[in-house]
Amino acid sequence: MDSPQQIAGTDTNEQFRPEEPYKVEEGVQNGEQKGEQNGVQQEENGVQEEKVQQEAEVQEDGQQNGHSKPDQQSHTQQSQPQPHHHHHHHHLRLPFHHHQLTPEEQAAKVEELRAAIGPVEGAIALFCTDACLRRYLRARSWHMKKAEKMLQDSIAWRRAFQPERIRWADVAKESETGKVYRAPFTDKFGRPVLVLCPGKQNTEDHEGNIRHMVYCMENAVASLPEGMEQMVWIIDYKAFTLRKSPPMKTSREVLHILQNHYPERLGAAILFDPPYLFQGLWKVIRPFIDPVTFQKIKFVYRKSAPSLKVMEELFDTSQLDASLGGTGDNFVYDHAAYSSRMEAEDARNAKVWALDGLKEALNGASNGAGIAPAV
Incomplete structure (x- = not known):
């Protein structure tokens, strides 16, 4: 069976059809029905030949490398976690891109990148774990100069x-409507889930929106289980209108930050029930989505059973909100309760990032994994 990342959403007549812009670009008439259902997947498969080839190659390698020891923090172990308590879903496999490098070759690349960026201290030293450097290398297909440029920019x-x-406290105002929150459940792999609700957009403060989104990203990263690297986004378009949508400038900057400063952090992005009026925004934002991120985007529609299989593959539907295609209770955002939860997590994360005793702590850890979140 296809992996979650290979299952394309199927649309309904009432919804925005993401394949139509591609057909126009390819000179195919909008009214042509044949092959429409697979339009998105065909675009994904052709958008970056090398990436697809890597994924095909590593399907074999995954079975050989799946026995890595936890303390090795190997890329195979991090990017191919097993579903939590769902052994009957053993076919679900997350793609990984180690570019056919052996663990020794990867380690050598990490050390080369570490030497290239030079000495770092404070919070940056906590950030630059071996796992972090591997993500930047993977994001640039292990091309040293490109990875160095990307990491230095970050x-x-x-x-x-x-x-x-x-x-x-710095961003609570932005979250009063619950426009972005970390779900009370994870996906089947144990990855944290961020739910974004554009229909609940409540401010036009560009900097405030950016800081809020970055806070949510950092919070989700800090919540990752040991050995886990990625999160899942669900973008719920309920009550979405153009008037309520985030400013385009903000959307583009969020995309830029995600792609350039949080590489290999997004496991999947579910666009749930985007209305037809979303088409205009999609055409504007689509050129700014890099091929790697694009492959992780899935359009899912409530009225389409084949489309909803994406949700069934990724989530325990008994935990998933009924409004998102599951059978669980719909999450009701309570700002006071959520604030208490975030404040408690802030206190915990502040200790992780504390700089007191940093030198001693780093001397006692091979890659900082024991004292810093896997960022």
Whole structure:
């Protein structure tokens, strides 16, 4: 059976059809019905030949490398977690892209990248774990110069933006409507789930929106189980209108930050029930989505049973909200209760990022994994 990432959503006549813009670009008439259902997947498969070839190659390697020891923090173990308590879903496998490098070759690349960026200290030293450097290398197909450029840009961004210092009190106003929250459930792999609700957009403060989204990303990363690297996004378009949608400038910057400063962090992005009016926004934002991120985007529609299989593959439907295609209770956002939860997690995460005793702690850990979240 196909992996979750290979299952394309199927639309209904009332919904935005993401394949139509591609057909126009390819010179195919909009009215042509044949092959429409597979339009998105065909675009994904052709958008980056090398990436697809890597995924095909590593399907074999995954069976050989799946026995890695936990303390090795191998990429195979991190990017191919087994579903939690769902052994009958053993066919679900997350793709990984180690580019056919042996663990020794990967380790050598990590050390080369570490030497290239030079000495770092403080929060940046906590950020630059071996696992972090591997993600940047994977994101650039183990091309050293490209990975170094990407990582140096992220280091500069983190020094200026200081995402680890953002606290709930700084962004609570942005979250009063529950426009972004971490779901009370994970996917079948144990990955945290961020639910984004554009229909609940409540401010036009660009900087406030960006800081809020970065806070949510950092919080989700800090919540990752040991050895886990990725999260899942569900973008719920209920009550979405153009008037309520985030400003395009904000959407583009969020996309830029996600792709360039949180590489290999997104496992899947579910666009749930986007209305037809979303088409205009999609055409504008689509060119800014890199091929790797694009492959992780799935359009899912409530009225389409084949489409909903994406949700069944990724989530325990008994935990998933009925409004999102599951059978669980619909999550009701309670700002006071959620604030208490975030404040408690802030206190925990502040200790993780504390700089007291940093030198001693780093000397006692091979890659910082014991004292810092896997960021």
